Amino acid sequence: SQKIEQNSEALNIQEGKTATLTCNYTNYSPAYLQWYRQDPGRGPVFLLLIRENEKEKRKERLKVTFDTTLKQSLFHITASQPADSATYLCALPTQSWGKLQFGAGTQVVVTP
């Protein structure tokens, strides 16, 4: 069956440093991958989408890579700020049209 793995341990990082999160998947051949941010008590908010033919995608201080050989995506937050503290979810489409499956998410805590 299809499986998505994200680090379950919270990532504690000092302000100004780069946070790197990992999303690994098995039994998938996704055409794209999405990343979402979720704050406590709120719904997830879309951040970035990267397609299988794209190696890297950037948006402001965010960078996503997608390695279809390793079946892995890396999500980087550069020059991290306390406001970046949240849970970050990766999501992949299943074979069913439009159906996204989410990982469990990784919590990021940025301390001043």
Added chain:
Amino acid sequence: EAGVAQSPRYKIIEKRQSVAFWCNPISGHATLYWYQQILGQGPKLLIQFQNNGVVDDSQLPKDRFSAERLKGVDSTLKIQPAKLEDSAVYLCASSFLRQGATGELFFGEGSRLTVL
């Protein structure tokens, strides 16, 4: 642009009681999703609608959960009777998704259910 609206935000019920959640998607979004998010886990898809038709309800516990999207706009998710394990946040999301497109999902704030 108004976002996805959900109500109620919080609900506490006893087991075996029933509960209903309402969702109004972003105007013009044809696809609507209901996700269940248990504490510490990622959202799990329960049901997906395209306009007023069901696209996928393979993970919906149909013996107790039901959902409808009359007129292809707002939607209601019902649980009857509720079990303790139904305690979760129920997230509604919508997407302007054409077949084959890669649409981002827009989520509501969620409805937090506690079953005692």
